[in-house]
Amino acid sequence: MIIATIQGTDTSSGGKHISACDGRLVENQEQDKCLEKLFSIINHSDINNNENEGFYAIANEYYLCLIQHPKKDDIGRTRIALVLFSQNENEDIVHKTLDIMGLEYDRFKNLRQKYLVSKNNTLKTQRMPMLVVACAVVGGGLAYTYKDNVAIVALGAVIGGFLGYKAYKGFLKINDKG
Incomplete structure (x- = not known):
């Protein structure tokens, strides 16, 4: 399972989100259902984020990636996507979901690699x-x-x-x- 969501570029629409689930865009009730699942999982996590981007393990089962979208909104603000996925998720589905959301897969891989190196060093220093x-x-x-x-x-x-x-x-x- 992978769920990604980001605020749209048109601020006059009240911040309508664009969301994808398992490699395809979702809308209406299906979007609501996916977002409910995403927020139910990350609401019970302890994430301290002082940066615009980051990578986190959640509940020993999921990863959460906060990643900047290359396209700003209509008033010039950086948009941050939330990408939640199972730790054993198929890499092709992850790539497809990021692509459909307009997110940079290479940037995502760099954030994940940075997290994994940091996690490995933390375990060694412990x-x-x-x-x-x-x-x-x-x-x-x-x-x-x-x-x-x-x-x-x-x-x-x-x-x-x-x-x-x-x-x-x-x-x-x-x-x-x-």
Whole structure:
């Protein structure tokens, strides 16, 4: 399922929306039904958007893309489309729906790629605290277990420090790629 909607270009018509569902334009009752579904799904999501465009995962089942339409309305304002689709949606249907709405597919792909890279980096950086704790546990465990043997305590500190250093370097490498 994919639903897309955007305000029309004619502001004198009271902001009538143009909508598409699963690769075709919809009007009247069918449009109302599609918009009800779209808003029922995104109303229960926690989206903080301070930008004109963005890409969001919703309810572990959908993606929402806010994307600028290349054509402004009749008084020169940028129009932002809402595009909601299933995470396993057929890419041809997504492309067809965006085309029929006059949205740029390449722009959409760039927003999605930016989101996926950001999400991947977030997951990687969330592992950093676990690595630091693991290093401390290994070093502390060796030091405590062999507290009477100064050489092993020193070895535990070196191992813990080395693992912490490697984890920190990995963290920096991940953030440099983001």
